[in-house]
Amino acid sequence: MDVPSLSTQLNPLVILPELIVLTALVVVVVCDLIVGRTASRWTPYVAVSGLLVSVVQLGFQWNNDHAIAFLGGFNGDALSIVFRGIIALSAAVTILISIRYIEQSGTALSEFISILLAATLGGMFLSGADELVTIFIALETLSISSYLLTGYMKRDPRSNEAALKYLLIGASSSAIFLYGISLLYGLSGGATKLVDIGTALTLSTGLGDPSIGIVIALVFVIAGVAFKISAVPFHQWTPDVYEGSPTPVVAFLSVGSKAAGFALAIRLLVTAFPVVWEQWRFVFVALAILSMILGNVVALAQTSMKRLLAYSSIGQAGFVMLGLIAGTEQGYASMIFYLFIYLFMNLGGFTCVILFSLRTGTDQISEYAGLYQKDPLLTLGLSLCLLSLGGIPPMAGFFAKLYLFWVGWQAGLYGLVLLALVTSVISIYYYIRVIKMMVVKEPQEMSAAVLHYPVVQWNLPGMRPLQVSLISMVLITSLAGILSNPLLSLANASVSNTPLLQSFIKASTVSVSITDVDSHL
């Protein structure tokens, strides 16, 4: 194999967006090393512009016919482009909202940004990884960077503890995931590409029941994936990590890392496990039911804003799984649409929480009492984002939820959709509770933190980016519902442009119709 033909086979231009992010990472690390601490004044903007350029570059690759790169190791199809875009965008917003927070906590900013960029890189590669080794390395890049980010406030015992718990649970879940992957390698007779594994498993199963080996591999793999998307019962780490770690990190974990988990789930299950389609669908039904119930019910009892958002994100993951379970073309499209909207509304919510904790130093819900009189902008932003998370019209979250539930209903998941409706009504209750707390009228009900609320100043270093991200997130959250057409067509086009989803949907509808015919006979 000579060099030119090898380089065409590798097709490295598919990962150009990742290379841009990598360049930004290297620039941040090296410049911080050379210039010293003063570099942290401009390194965040280098990182953000790198991420945005990478998103633009992703747009250019939309209709790429040669999406397979690295001899089948990486698949840059439309599905991966959407997920990589979500992850890169969430990282960009996270950097904007973290500048002031990190400076105020007295830790180094440039290292924080470089670790965050590495996590982004891992997530982006994970969204397109099409082969077991690449999946594993990308997953670990994402996970190890997340452990480091979680423990970044190293003099805060809560941050230490969160990092230790996250590391131990995460490392053991990735060991279990890896055991499942090694079984896949063996069961397929030595294949590591997902497509080959899918074919080999289908061949070896034939028409009979799947062997116990395939089922065990499936269960182990799902355990690893469910940990990443924090589905109940693999959620134990979520509230602790969310409460203990720095708030910008939580924002990234709840959006970027979760989106990467969903991308992995779709690609792995659809490509490698079509033969046990019924089984994994069943497992995800169970996960979705548990996540929706537990996430939304336990959130009622929370007193800390970060823990509340943690449980709410568990519940939201349950809703997103509806689309995966439906398994239709619109099912996947509604998932992607929901994740997009979730990106904006959740990051908007976290921006407000960060602003509040920067000014008052607390994130207890009771301390938000009476905030309306001191800071109307913050109150408005947080209220809009929470209403959108709860799914109140005309916010974007309402339309995203509506689409998801409608798709689930179309696919015949009546019980699941009803449960989702009930739990989202419950979720509205705890979101409204926070809003009610903020807009109390009487001054004597104001909490101590709000009474001593500092004068709002936007010209302090690092506050402008916070303001920009607050306003843009809130604007998108409130307008994206009414003007949702571009996002919606993007989500639909990404599904219809992805060959692997198309072939899977075709195959599964055929098999469903066959079983229907069987049952009628």
Place this chain on the structure above:
Amino acid sequence: MNLAQGVQVVSLGLLSLMVLGAALGVVLANNIVYSAFLLGGVFISISGLYILLNAGFVATAQILIYVGAVNVLILFAIMLVNKREDFAPISSAWIRKGVTGLVCIGLFALLSTMVLTTPWLIASIPASGEQATLLIGEHLFSDFLLPFELASVLLLIALIGAIILARRELIVNEPASGVDAGLMLPERPREGVAVGSDP
């Protein structure tokens, strides 16, 4: 059975006994230092198993990285975290251990049924043996190029992050006071990182 096969079978048996015994020791030993050394024993005997599986290169890598790096790192951590600590006993700890043991035995029973009932697709071609190192190199620079390069980012970030988390914060302004200042590294006082003291 000729001599070579006999040697292989005997060493296989010995090595697996060593692996299982040392692994049980890692988990059950009371003294954490014994556990760490037994962990080294597990790593070395597993690398012996790799040699039996015709993988000399990986066996070497196992000894170099696991014994030379990971195990030494763990020993260093034990020395740095060297408080002799008697954990306060919890009542009903034995119930937890018993239940966990039963669960693990059940898991083993499940996995071994799976191993024994699955018809593995044993290949008929001979093992690559001496060619293995060459093949690994070719893989690393063709179809596994992407994970190979990504692993460098992973290692870089692990390096940076581990240094950040483990180093002490040096005091910049005030010099360390006291007579034995030369003996201890100055460290910034541990004030809480209250995030929003004053905007």
Place this chain on the structure above:
Amino acid sequence: MELQYFLLLAAALFCIGVYGLITSRNAVRVLMSIELMLNAVNLNLMAFSNFLDPGEIKGQVFTVFVITVAAAEAAVGLAIILSIYRNRDTVDMEQFNLLKW
């Protein structure tokens, strides 16, 4: 020399690792248990690579990657344990209860 023999050994090692993971109270020992589980996976991969995939030995390459990641994970884990030890002066898992499980 049977494939099943190695797989059984790996399964046993994996289960011992799981036991240690759940019952250990010392955080360093929990990390060691995770290393045991990763080694079980490596043994699995190597056995498959030798018996099912002797021509391409992708399993050996995979093992090299797992070893790399395990080293990085151990380094990060020990750094985190060191920083929590500085703040809390203990490595007992039962004591880490500032955040409820």
